[in-house]
Amino acid sequence: MKIKKVIQQDLKSEVTYVDEVKNFDIVTEKMNDDFYTYPLGTNMMMWLDDDGLIGEIECIFPEELEKEIFLIKQQETLMQNGFPLINTEVPVEVSIAKVFKSKDYFTLYFSELETYNKEIVTTNLTFYVNDGELIAVKAEIS
Numbered sequence: 001m002k003i004k005k006v007i008q009q010d011l012k013s014e015v016t017y018v019d020e021v022k023n024f025d026i027v028t029e030k031m032n033d034d035f036y037t038y039p040l041g042t043n044m045m046m047w048l049d050d051d052g053l054i055g056e057i058e059c060i061f062p063e064e065l066e067k068e069i070f071l072i073k074q075q076e077t078l079m080q081n082g083f084p085l086i087n088t089e090v091p092v093e094v095s096i097a098k099v100f101k102s103k104d105y106f107t108l109y110f111s112e113l114e115t116y117n118k119e120i121v122t123t124n125l126t127f128y129v130n131d132g133e134l135i136a137v138k139a140e141i142s
Contacts, residue, residue, distance in 0.1 A: 003133070015142045024099055025056070034050075078118045106138075125139050
């Protein structure tokens with residue numbers, strides 16, 4: 001899934017995990033009924049608006065990893081505050097859809113890539129991007 005651009009806004013998100021149904025959920029303050037659903041692999045959905053703003057990412061019984069994949073920062077990595085917009089003019093697809101959960105956060109993985117050259121940070125979310133492709137999101141549980 002490709003990033004179109006980064007907006008200079010710090011959006012608040014509610015990040016929850018419900019163990020009984022293995023539900024991982026990220027809901028941004030902008031989520032409303034005008035967002036469109038995009039499936040991201042098995043048991044993972046994303047809601048985006050017309051501009052590509054993420055309203056929600058929900059995973060119910062996703063493939064869980066026992067060990068965290070430690071992403072590697074490339075030498076020339078840009079760190080940026082803001083929030084990414086997803087490019088909806090091309091297919092919104094991911095090569096994998098997996099999650100790792102720790103006590104305080106979970107990380108959603110969307111790619112086999114383990115290196116990144118851009119880190120986009122907002123209140124409780126960190127987006128890892130490699131050459132314009134969103135490869136993972138780390139979400140601190142609210």
